[in-house]
Amino acid sequence: MLLEIAGLTSHYGRIRALEGIDLEVAEGELVALVGANGAGKTTLLRCISGVQAATSGRIAFAGAELGRMAPERRLGLGIAQVPEGRQVFAPMSVEDNLRLGAFRRRGSDVAADLARMYAMFPVLEAKRRQPAGTLSGGQQQMLALGRALMSHPRLLLLDEPSMGLAPLLVAEIFAIIQSLKAAGTTIFLVEQNAAAALAIADRAYVLETGQVVLSGSGADLLADPRVKEAYLGV
Amino acid sequence: MAAGFWSTDAMGAPLIQYLFAGLTSGAIYALAGLGFSLIYNASSVINFAQGEFIMIGGMTAASLVAAGIPLPLAALAAVAVTVVVGMALEKLAIEPARDAGVVSVVIITIGASIFLRGVAQLVWDKDFHSLPSFSGDIPLHVGGAVLMPQSLWVLGVSMAVIAWLWWFFTRTLFGKAMLAASANRLAAQLVGIAVKRVLLAAFALSALLGAVGGVVVTPITFTNTDAGIMLGLKGFAAAVLGGLGSGPGAIAGGLLVGLAEALAAGYLSSAYKDAIAFVIILSVLVLRPQGLFGCRGSDRV
Amino acid sequence: MNTRLRPLAMLAIVLAGAPLFFPNSYVYDVAGTALLNAVVCVGLDLLIGYAGQISLGHAGFFALGAYGSAILTGRWGVPPATALAASAVAVGLLAFLIGRPVLRLKGHTLAMATLGIGIIIHIVLKTESWLTGGSDGLSVDPFRAFGFTLAGERPWYWVAAVLLLAVMWLTGNLVDSPLGRALRAVHGSEVAAEAAGVDPAPTKLMVFVLSAMFASLAGSLIAHKSGFITPDIASFFRSIELVTMVVLGGMASTWGAVAGAVILTVLPQALAGIEDYESILLGAVMMGTMIFLPRGLVPSLAAAVRRRGRVS
Ligand SMILES: Nc1ncnc2c1ncn2[C@@H]1O[C@H](COP(=O)(O)OP(=O)(O)OP(=O)(O)O)[C@@H](O)[C@H]1O
Ligand SMILES: [Mg+2]
Numbered sequence: 001m002l003l004e005i006a007g008l009t010s011h012y013g014r015i016r017a018l019e020g021i022d023l024e025v026a027e028g029e030l031v032a033l034v035g036a037n038g039a040g041k042t043t044l045l046r047c048i049s050g051v052q053a054a055t056s057g058r059i060a061f062a063g064a065e066l067g068r069m070a071p072e073r074r075l076g077l078g079i080a081q082v083p084e085g086r087q088v089f090a091p092m093s094v095e096d097n098l099r100l101g102a103f104r105r106r107g108s109d110v111a112a113d114l115a116r117m118y119a120m121f122p123v124l125e126a127k128r129r130q131p132a133g134t135l136s137g138g139q140q141q142m143l144a145l146g147r148a149l150m151s152h153p154r155l156l157l158l159d160e161p162s163m164g165l166a167p168l169l170v171a172e173i174f175a176i177i178q179s180l181k182a183a184g185t186t187i188f189l190v191e192q193n194a195a196a197a198l199a200i201a202d203r204a205y206v207l208e209t210g211q212v213v214l215s216g217s218g219a220d221l222l223a224d225p226r227v228k229e230a231y232l233g234v
Numbered sequence: 235m236a237a238g239f240w241s242t243d244a245m246g247a248p249l250i251q252y253l254f255a256g257l258t259s260g261a262i263y264a265l266a267g268l269g270f271s272l273i274y275n276a277s278s279v280i281n282f283a284q285g286e287f288i289m290i291g292g293m294t295a296a297s298l299v300a301a302g303i304p305l306p307l308a309a310l311a312a313v314a315v316t317v318v319v320g321m322a323l324e325k326l327a328i329e330p331a332r333d334a335g336v337v338s339v340v341i342i343t344i345g346a347s348i349f350l351r352g353v354a355q356l357v358w359d360k361d362f363h364s365l366p367s368f369s370g371d372i373p374l375h376v377g378g379a380v381l382m383p384q385s386l387w388v389l390g391v392s393m394a395v396i397a398w399l400w401w402f403f404t405r406t407l408f409g410k411a412m413l414a415a416s417a418n419r420l421a422a423q424l425v426g427i428a429v430k431r432v433l434l435a436a437f438a439l440s441a442l443l444g445a446v447g448g449v450v451v452t453p454i455t456f457t458n459t460d461a462g463i464m465l466g467l468k469g470f471a472a473a474v475l476g477g478l479g480s481g482p483g484a485i486a487g488g489l490l491v492g493l494a495e496a497l498a499a500g501y502l503s504s505a506y507k508d509a510i511a512f513v514i515i516l517s518v519l520v521l522r523p524q525g526l527f528g529c530r531g532s533d534r535v
Numbered sequence: 536m537n538t539r540l541r542p543l544a545m546l547a548i549v550l551a552g553a554p555l556f557f558p559n560s561y562v563y564d565v566a567g568t569a570l571l572n573a574v575v576c577v578g579l580d581l582l583i584g585y586a587g588q589i590s591l592g593h594a595g596f597f598a599l600g601a602y603g604s605a606i607l608t609g610r611w612g613v614p615p616a617t618a619l620a621a622s623a624v625a626v627g628l629l630a631f632l633i634g635r636p637v638l639r640l641k642g643h644t645l646a647m648a649t650l651g652i653g654i655i656i657h658i659v660l661k662t663e664s665w666l667t668g669g670s671d672g673l674s675v676d677p678f679r680a681f682g683f684t685l686a687g688e689r690p691w692y693w694v695a696a697v698l699l700l701a702v703m704w705l706t707g708n709l710v711d712s713p714l715g716r717a718l719r720a721v722h723g724s725e726v727a728a729e730a731a732g733v734d735p736a737p738t739k740l741m742v743f744v745l746s747a748m749f750a751s752l753a754g755s756l757i758a759h760k761s762g763f764i765t766p767d768i769a770s771f772f773r774s775i776e777l778v779t780m781v782v783l784g785g786m787a788s789t790w791g792a793v794a795g796a797v798i799l800t801v802l803p804q805a806l807a808g809i810e811d812y813e814s815i816l817l818g819a820v821m822m823g824t825m826i827f828l829p830r831g832l833v834p835s836l837a838a839a840v841r842r843r844g845r846v847s
Contacts, residue, residue: 050423075425075426076426080424087421088418091417092410096410100407100410327826334825341824344779344821352815467654467771471647478644508654509658512654512655516652519644
């Protein structure tokens with residue numbers, strides 16, 4: 001297993017956001033996590049990236065315990081995250097945003113990676129000197145994705161990449177995710193757009209008020225009556 | 235503050251003379267203001283010990299030169315000592331209090347400034363110390379005004395340091411990482427920028443700015459262990475005037491405070507020179523709370 | 536007894552009993568000064584601790600009270616009680632005029648503005664020597680009222696104690712009143728305060744004016760008590776000292792303000808033998824308290840005692 005989580009609990013002050021999460025992601029898999037507003041999806045990703053402390057439980061990556069490892073060292077191991085709401089460095093140029101994505105790999109072939117990102121997202125190349133804050137929502141999402149890819153992640157965490165985007169853009173983002181998976185990247189995808197996420201996921205988990213209530217293959221969950229009722233609006 | 239800096243030649247002292255004096259002191263305020271902004275950007279902390287960096291830089295250089303060490307070496311050592319002090323301050327007093335409120339951190343940095351002043355009084359004494367001018371004391375005559383060569387050193391070195399800072403923040407990856415951390419702390423962590431190291435670097439840079447200012451200005455103003463108080467407060471005024479957190483704002487604010495002070499001292503009353511900075515800042519804050527050049531909310535706390 | 540009066544009665548007992556342990560008049564003198572500082576701190580705590588507004592310039596108001604009394608009594612023969620009241624009213628008016636624009640600021644810009652006000656007052660006092668005596672200072676006549684002259688360390692101690700009790704009673708009432716709730720709302724969140732129908736601006740302004748008047752009162756009395764004042768009572772350092780007293784003792788705790796004032800007044804006296812280390816120790820105390828007891832002495836101790844109580 002690339003990522004193994006066991007009994008993970010996390011709090012904001014006294015509020016418990018996660019309780020006893022058990023979850024696994026294998027190398028090369030695309031695993032989706034769906035759940036309603038406030039279920040704790042973002043909190044789980046924050047714990048994996050190390051920007052939020054776990055109260056108890058363990059997270060192991062490629063066989064190594066992460067414990068209280070600092071976020072920057074987790075990035076060094078290959079865990080990259082595209083955070084909720086994109087979080088681009090608004091006043092900085094598009095290109096600087098991408099370069100900072102490779103912050104942990106200074107000196108190596110950053111130029112080649114930049115070219116790769118521009119090939120994948122041509123619109124970013126056209127705007128490479130503009131402040132990231134001036135981009136549209138969809139463009140910012142691509143920038144945030146490109147920035148994360150610049151670190152050559154072994155595991156890519158995506159937090160609601162389709163949020164707030166027009167349907168056409170949503171389809172484009174999902175196509176990109178699928179192509180990343182096809183290229184061998186392991187992906188852990190958080191989505192409220194459950195139908196789209198389950199459709200492309202190998203496996204998926206359903207989170208409710210901080211606990212995993214269902215798990216299975218993407219197709220099974222898509223057919224599950226409980227999921228249909230709660231998340232697919234059927 | 236010792237005489238010399240603002241000494242005005244009453245007999246028809248020309249405007250240009252005041253302007254030079256204002257730019258010279260303004261350059262020091264600008265460096266101090268940049269120090270405030272750097273640390274504020276990295277951590278939302280106002281470092282009231284900024285003035286102490288100026289003092290420690292000047293005092294160290296003065297005592298090393300007095301001990302017979304050549305000026306360039308003494309200046310380098312003074313900057314190095316101050317940078318170490320700045321980093322120690324961050325490690326020992328700021329980092330342990332990361333989660334404390336604004337008022338608490340303000341008290342900590344003020345406590346640090348009192349502490350550093352106390353240590354300085356033990357290491358040195360309360361007397362004024364000086365440095366020889368870098369290139370002699372033969373005044374230059376410019377358009378009827380008398381200009382001390384050291385003023386040119388102050389302006390030149392300040393500009394060089396500011397240019398270096400500009401290069402650091404726009405051309406180096408670590409500089410950009412520092413900007414990124416202040417633009418979006420979470421995203422910075424997620425791309426692997428160690429926020430703690432950014433904070434440490436901000437204190438080191440601020441100490442460097444202060445020390446450089448202290449070394450170049452000491453031949454003009456002299457220095458003693460209390461010299462940092464007013465310089466620091468005016469640096470803070472400069473930073474707030476330009477919009478806290480804005481680099482160009484701090485530079486403009488510093489020059490503005492320096493010029494206004496020199497003109498007021500020359501034409502109005504030299505006794506109220508020290509009050510000018512604060513009169514300006516009060517008027518500006520009341521009319522434009524985000525500072526003259528600030529555009530984002532000036533209160534991020 | 537009513538819950539509001541009980542702590543006040545306790546303080547009265549402590550203040551009345553403390554002199555039993557005073558070996559000489561020097562201790563009375565220091566204690567009197569400490570209590571007058573406490574008066575300033577109780578007002579400042581109302582501003583910082585309850586209303587959440589920082590002021591780095593309160594020494595300016597303190598000094599204006601002191602100089603107001605000194606000048607009115609010394610130059611124009613105004614009776615001290617009238618001079619004290621007139622100074623307090625004038626300072627209150629000044630605080631009102633300044634506070635209206637300045638209290639719109641928040642956080643660090645408010646700190647900058649109040650700091651600037653304090654420094655400007657300091658410089659004016661230093662510069663206008665025709666009126667204030669400049670840096671050389673000004674001697675102040677003793678306090679006379681109703682045919683009596685207030686002289687000696689002991690009477691001053693009792694006057695300071697009574698004034699502190701009065702001020703504590705007043706602030707105690709204020710904190711428990713609807714205005715007090717409004718204050719706490721202002722500290723919590725101005726948006727929430729507005730939502731609850733409290734306009735934060737007049738509340739903040741009122742507290743600012745009140746705390747400036749307390750400072751002025753204490754300043755007037757300290758001027759008469761010590762008989763000599765210099766502009767340094769308005770210095771930035773002095774403003775910082777006042778804020779430190781409040782924060783050291785514990786914000787939003789009137790007891791904390793008193794404890795902080797007493798500790799920071801007594802500490803330098805106790806350190807008199809080792810003057811060379813005074814700044815180092817003061818700085819270390821300021822940093823250490825904020826790092827290890829960020830809520831201040833009194834609330835931290837109270838919490839520790841409560842924990843103990845629960846365990847046993
Ligand atoms: N900074 C915070 N402080 C306190 N509570 C928080 C904080 N962030 C999240 N929470 C709480 O933790 C719980 C989980 O939040 P989280 O953001 O992880 O949910 P989510 O599943 O990502 O929701 P969404 O779909 O809205 O993004 C929620 O109840 C939320 O209110
Ligand atoms: Mg979320």
